[in-house]
Amino acid sequence: MSSSLSITSAIVDPALLDLPWDLPLEVWPDDSIAVLPKGLSRHLVRFAHLSGYVVAIKETSADLARREYDLLRNLQRLDIPCVDPVAVITNRADAAGNDLDSVLVTRHLKFSLPYRALYSQTLRPSTATRLIDALAVLLVRLHIVGFFWGDVSLSNALFRRDAGAFAAYLVDAETGNIYDSLSDGQREHDLEIARVNIAGELLDLAAGGRLDESTDPIEVSNGILAAYRTLWTELTGSETFAATERWRIAERVERLNNLGFDIEELVISTQDTGSHVLIQPKVVDAGHHQRRLLRLTGLDAEENQARRLLNDLDAYAATHFAGEPDEEMSAHEWLATVFEPVIRAIPKELRGKLEPAEVFHQMLEHRWYLSQNENRDVPLAEAVSSYIETVLQHRRDEATVIDPPTGAFTLPIAVVDEEDWRDRV
Numbered sequence: 001m002s003s004s005l006s007i008t009s010a011i012v013d014p015a016l017l018d019l020p021w022d023l024p025l026e027v028w029p030d031d032s033i034a035v036l037p038k039g040l041s042r043h044l045v046r047f048a049h050l051s052g053y054v055v056a057i058k059e060t061s062a063d064l065a066r067r068e069y070d071l072l073r074n075l076q077r078l079d080i081p082c083v084d085p086v087a088v089i090t091n092r093a094d095a096a097g098n099d100l101d102s103v104l105v106t107r108h109l110k111f112s113l114p115y116r117a118l119y120s121q122t123l124r125p126s127t128a129t130r131l132i133d134a135l136a137v138l139l140v141r142l143h144i145v146g147f148f149w150g151d152v153s154l155s156n157a158l159f160r161r162d163a164g165a166f167a168a169y170l171v172d173a174e175t176g177n178i179y180d181s182l183s184d185g186q187r188e189h190d191l192e193i194a195r196v197n198i199a200g201e202l203l204d205l206a207a208g209g210r211l212d213e214s215t216d217p218i219e220v221s222n223g224i225l226a227a228y229r230t231l232w233t234e235l236t237g238s239e240t241f242a243a244t245e246r247w248r249i250a251e252r253v254e255r256l257n258n259l260g261f262d263i264e265e266l267v268i269s270t271q272d273t274g275s276h277v278l279i280q281p282k283v284v285d286a287g288h289h290q291r292r293l294l295r296l297t298g299l300d301a302e303e304n305q306a307r308r309l310l311n312d313l314d315a316y317a318a319t320h321f322a323g324e325p326d327e328e329m330s331a332h333e334w335l336a337t338v339f340e341p342v343i344r345a346i347p348k349e350l351r352g353k354l355e356p357a358e359v360f361h362q363m364l365e366h367r368w369y370l371s372q373n374e375n376r377d378v379p380l381a382e383a384v385s386s387y388i389e390t391v392l393q394h395r396r397d398e399a400t401v402i403d404p405p406t407g408a409f410t411l412p413i414a415v416v417d418e419e420d421w422r423d424r425v
Contacts, residue, residue: 312364
């Protein structure tokens, strides 16, 4: 290994020194490589084992690696869903002293998958729509903090299941840039890039027979425009109403909360006539339900998962506590008597299938379907046993989805969709 090897890292992990940086990434030995599903990339990307977890390694130029590393760290500080930057490795050389490309190292996002791994035989219309909606939410959050992506696509994001929907995480920030704010033209340019790229990705699936025949790739790709603009207007648009309708202020805040956003500051001004009020959100933060769940229980979940768990928690409190229940007390009891027993009931060999919050959400769904089918209130313990036996054990692991180790690239894999397991109930 070259003595001039340079490592810039956000973590202190001596194991970084043990990876074979003196070899081109394409010829790394199998004992270093983790074979996981991945999206399309303009650069060579491979996964490797590091200190008990998995990292993604991308070969690129030194300048691009440092720039993307800095962008990802800045996006993390802004609380944007993105992969975790681990290190930049420069000044690489092989045993003969020949220069090798620099690399960007990021941490693999557990329980996440590229869009091509989120279907079994064909990509269903409903799944495609949920992916587009998730990408639209991510793009809105990026634009709110002033990030211009420049290469919006399904391939440049990872997706985690989120209580019947998906949560999108930015993977590739190479073409991006952070500004104080974005102009309407910059936002529209990102949207047009998204529309074109998504249409191309779906047309590629259709050409390979991997897209449901009823799905129109152009129509689906256009869906990101409507989803984005609806959410952007709700989060940032001004609203004028009569001074006698002040209840609409609370209604606006509640709508934003239901979308998963909090308002740190609300600008309210009366017009000269004194008969109308203008309101406009000034600072909007995502994760309303996530923060409440974390505060009450210590559980860290995706936004829709958090909303679903809170609904169950609130229903439990209303049933088991008379009068106005103490939030902290009821949350502690729900955690100890409902959530944790369900998670402990999952056999160890099945715990890599899905993250705990998603397991709990799917179990609640399963219990509801059982109760509807059998016309009775199915006990929790019975529902858990049925869910484990008929649903969970048939899924592929999503903590780290391992494909048969037959090469550096991973083909699309069979992952059971929510619609599949509902059909089994």
